[in-house]
Amino acid sequence: MLELYGTALKSRLLLGTARYPSPAVLAAAVRAAGCEVVTVALRRESAGERAGQGFWSLIRELGVHVLPNTAGCHSVKEAITTAHMAREVFGTRWIKLEVIGEDDTLQPDVFGLTEAARILCAEGFEVFPYTTEDLVVAERLLQAGCQVLMPWGAPIGSGRGLNNLLGLRALRAHFARVPLIVDAGIGVPSHAAQALELGYDAVLVNTAIAQAGDPVQMATAFAQAVQAGHAAHAAGPIEARDFASPSTPVIGTAFRG
Amino acid sequence: MKIQVNGAWREVADAQLARALEDLGYGGCVVTTALNGEFVAVQARERTALAEGDRLEVLAPMQGG
Numbered sequence: 574m575l576e577l578y579g580t581a582l583k584s585r586l587l588l589g590t591a592r593y594p595s596p597a598v599l600a601a602a603v604r605a606a607g608c609e610v611v612t613v614a615l616r617r618e619s620a621g622e623r624a625g626q627g628f629w630s631l632i633r634e635l636g637v638h639v640l641p642n643t644a645g646c647h648s649v650k651e652a653i654t655t656a657h658m659a660r661e662v663f664g665t666r667w668i669k670l671e672v673i674g675e676d677d678t679l680q681p682d683v684f685g686l687t688e689a690a691r692i693l694c695a696e697g698f699e700v701f702p703y704t705t706e707d708l709v710v711a712e713r714l715l716q717a718g719c720q721v722l723m724p725w726g727a728p729i730g731s732g733r734g735l736n737n738l739l740g741l742r743a744l745r746a747h748f749a750r751v752p753l754i755v756d757a758g759i760g761v762p763s764h765a766a767q768a769l770e771l772g773y774d775a776v777l778v779n780t781a782i783a784q785a786g787d788p789v790q791m792a793t794a795f796a797q798a799v800q801a802g803h804a805a806h807a808a809g810p811i812e813a814r815d816f817a818s819p820s821t822p823v824i825g826t827a828f829r830g
Numbered sequence: 831m832k833i834q835v836n837g838a839w840r841e842v843a844d845a846q847l848a849r850a851l852e853d854l855g856y857g858g859c860v861v862t863t864a865l866n867g868e869f870v871a872v873q874a875r876e877r878t879a880l881a882e883g884d885r886l887e888v889l890a891p892m893q894g895g
Contacts (some may be wrong), residue, residue: 613894
């Protein structure tokens with residue numbers, strides 16, 4: 574069973590809640606996926622529209638764990654203030670820490686990220702840092718007090734899958750006991766299955782499901798892929814090789830000798 | 831006095847943050863606030879005074895990835 578900061582979870586599929594065609598479809602997708610953790614954000618509330626109030630009611634009705642993010646923050650200061658605000662509103666010590674360093678790729682500013690992680694961990698937050706697959710950065714984040722890492726697969730919303738397999742493999746091998754969640758860039762269920770096959774503990778998916786033609790069906794497909802990938806990793810995949818290796822026994826082959 | 835609320839200039843009559851939020855229409859809302867970039871907890875709203883030109887952020891839960 575997956576355990577994140579002491580919380581045991583059956584599902585290894587975490588869902589973002591943005592970009593769904595409607596709140597009803599979001600709720601149906603979360604249920605179809607058997608998802609137990611959803612990410613949420615904070616945005617400016619209009620006193621007239623009160624959009625956030627309805628959204629918060631919907632999330633509470635789903636009865637899932639909430640992982641607030643600091644999306645859109647470009648500095649340590651913004652991320653820390655946002656984390657404090659999120660802790661108050663959502664009533665959780667969990668924070669998905671994003672400090673964005675570059676707008677075209679939404680690549681994390683890993684220097685700001687490690688600094689913000691150090692401050693927030695010291696304040697008692699349970700930090701889920703959105704990071705790259707860089708081993709040195711990962712080590713710094715663990716030193717800062719993070720107990721979970723969320724490396725990107727590819728840029729957020731790109732649907733490119735696991736962009737740096739070698740790097741992700743190295744990260745998994747290097748930090749065998751740290752829960753690792755591939756966050757960002759996953760486009761189709763096979764990408765999610767691949768992450769789990771590599772031994773990643775979970776994936777976080779948003780756009781690939783929310784923007785699918787049928788988000789509920791896609792959520793189901795992702796849940797199946799995640800289960801299959803996890804089972805495959807547990808079962809011990811074979812090593813890839815460069816040349817053929819006959820699967821049918823060679824001994825007793827007719828017409829030979 | 832005039833302050834910026836979520837980036838827009840607004841006139842507020844009351845300098846106390848808790849009452850200003852009521853006046854601005856946020857009564858009964860689940861919101862969290864920051865004043866000039868600093869988080870202001872719910873418990874601190876009554877003792878927080880607004881000043882001319884302050885930047886107030888009023889945020890609420892929203893969809894996120």
